[in-house]
Amino acid sequence: MAFKIFKEKAAWDMIGTASTMGMHMVSGTLVGLTMGYFLDRWLGTEPWLLLSFLLVGIVAGFKMVIEDSQRILRKQKDEDDDKGV
């Protein structure tokens, strides 16, 4: 049965992290865009803050994805170490 996989705690953990990564990339960009848009409207500096904050948002999104993948890698390494001992 395919449901057997859910009896393992590591599987739950992995599903969580994997389904997070896509969302993290998009939400970082969206937050950057929104911040830039409203700062522009407030300070009247169109379109510079929008563009720079969009860039910052994209970078932040990628950074979160990298952190997520590092977490997966670290977890796998821990498990491999456990098996080795």
Next chain:
Amino acid sequence: MAAGGLPHPLIYFNELNHALGLNVPIHVWYTWAVMAILFTLSLAVRGKLAMVPAGLQNFFEVVIGGLEDFVVANIGEKGRTVFPIMAVIFIFILGMNLTGLVPGCDAPTANVNTNAAMAVCVFLYYNYIGLKTHGAGYIHHFMGPVKALSPLMLVLETVSHLARPLSLTLRLFGNIRGEEIVLILLFTLAPVVGTLPMYFLFILAKVIQAFIFFMLTMIYLKGSLEHAH
């Protein structure tokens, strides 16, 4: 409520709104209903706590004990101080998700407002825990490991921290709302026969969504509890 423009066949609390002449939104009614169920259950369990658990107490001990083991394995002993709010988040969201499967009910989490409220609570809570644990030194969490890059990292980390509640909200909303729409579509196509097989899939999916919200809360709290890198 119309899910995705489709009329829901029957919503109990719409009828109640009509009868009482009120205009309380459906998702608020169902949130209150889930809260009432959880309060009743917890009071019933608390009323007759025993050294040798039986019945309902047994069930709750398994659920909460399992969650606590998971949290302590991930955060460490410090996790026990922040565990209650995480257990509440998991059980509450699970209850609200599963409400969508009861005929005549609608999941409160299929409305973006419910999810946004919970995500903002999580955001404020983990920042409060960070400030309480580290004081003014909490700012080092936002500065990154390299000193020369810290102004840039401050902006980046602010954006990525603000993105957290957004991604929490949208993931839960998208999944649960999508499931509700699929259920209503299948119900209009083939009543009962079409929806029944989907129930098994959606029970699994709804448990996973509640677990993901819980797990992300745990990861954020872990980040604010431990020292900056």
